Amino acid sequence: MSNEELCYDFSPMIKAYKDGRIERLLGTATVPPSTQPETGVQSKDVVISQQPAISVRLYIPKSAATKLPLLVYFHGGGFCIESASSPTYHDYLNSLVSEANVVAVSVEYRLAPEHPVPAAYDDSWAALKWVASHFDGTRKGGEEEDEDWITSYADSQRMFFAGDSAGANIAHHMGLKVGSDGLVGVKLIGVVLAHPYFWGSESIGVELNAPAAMREFMAAMWRFVNPLSSGSDDPLMNPEKDPKLGKLGCGKVVVFVAEKDVLKERGWYYGEVLRKSGWNGVVEVMEAKGEGHCFHLDDLTCENAVAMQKKIVSFLNQV
Template sequence: MDSSNSTEIAHDYPPFFKIYKDGRIERIAGIEIIPPSLDSKTGVESKDVVISPETGVSARLYIPKTTKESQKKLPLLVYFHGGGFCIETAFSPQYHNYLNSFVAEANVVAVSVEYRRAPEHPVPIAYDDSWTALKWVASHTDGKGPDEWLKNHADLKVCFFAGDSAGANIAHHMGLRVGLEGLAGVKLDGIVLVHTYFWGKEPIGGEDTDAEKRGKIEALWRFFMSSNEYDPKLGSLGCKRVLICIAEKDLFKDRGWYYSELLGKSGYRGVVEVMEAKGEDHVFHLKNSTCENSVALLKRIVSFINQGQA
């Protein structure tokens, strides 16, 4: 038997994955997963739920330590993980640990969405899966739905979407879809976009200063995405507030600023806030969650979510 196809590489996208000529896909990064737990440091409890057995769409749910003893329902955070649409999961250690800290600090109930990833499932499948997850969340309106945590502890009238990198891209698209289609039973208060993975046909700002890095991003973007443009219906975002978080050394920084400018020109009537972390690079807060800028970023997002909730 000729085994050459099993070792010959058809496409190589370091540090993310390789596609071999026999169709096999080897992910290089973001492959570790850990189980849900009762986190000893934060007291946050988590569990996994299957949303769609047919597609495998699922989620990891988080509740803070004091929730079960309280009758008061808490704001709901729906989180979309990053990883360039192709690596990482809702069950990755860095996202599990980040959501534990986030939920404890913000005192929210969280749903971390596990969507199908490219290249096996190219965009827009991640968007469709995320929308499926949101409709599942919405099914818990008025004490209905299958999950006791959401029925008993989550206030669907105070909901936020958040994500980093590709997850921020998804959060944007979900916010837009809520604005265009509605999500019965859910009131989307705001979205938080951290180091958003946006791109385009032409370089803007300082994007053309690193040709090699730009080339890698463009190759991956073309491989996954059917469109390079911002949606012309941007002003239809279904929330009243947007927080855009930017890192000074991130190649996607200028896209974040550009997004904020487009919101202002689109007719969007909500409030747009921008926070830039000086001296930091893409998703620095996941790589070093205890540094000064990571702590400041978390506190800013928590403040954004808790604004007006006291």
């Protein structure tokens, strides 16, 4: 058998070969934590688990003082590419932390297909329990107290989750888990979903005009990262099918969609089904005209990205 025989081709993201080799075409570059000269934002990496391998990149703003809102961020990449240490997410978190004046925890979860879903959810929940342990009295060892940025600077009663694409999917499900299981020591105020990666077996809205190949790509991608899934109507992928939707553990959600993103309809629809779910919070959906999927990560300074960031900063600083 040739080692070039493809098993899956999800270009431009990832390829899987029949000999078991995985080739990531995007999202493999990394940068170390730093003190960013332009903003003064400091970052550092902390390993929270060896088995499984889970770490976080922490950020504090230049003017860090007690007690700042606490943002937990989940990166995108279809559950199979990118990382918390990629230049894309490092630059984005530096910018957001500086402007919003928040403490941020960017989660490094294991990637599919080597670690199929639900590994990403399990790792993200483990990271959240680690964050909460700084406030609930269960924390054991680790950082020295003077380097414990979470305890020193974060307000346990003003926690937010955010993510883009697959990371937005994770942020949503972590919000559900907080609502159903609880997370002692912290209070989740709101969730930010940027171009969330949701799907379903039935086309809605502009999806009806999408090429069949695009729809199949979306469905096949989900099966690739979660081989045991029931398909596109799995509650992990289609919130409408989730009986727990009304248990979302926060009072406010903001969803960002982009006009030219194939996932746009899912973001709008999420707002609709969430309002009808029995959840008694407030959800707002905002659409960026003329933009594609996760456009803001490609150019943080474009007009629509600046407007989006301004909205997120306001959301994170609500009283």
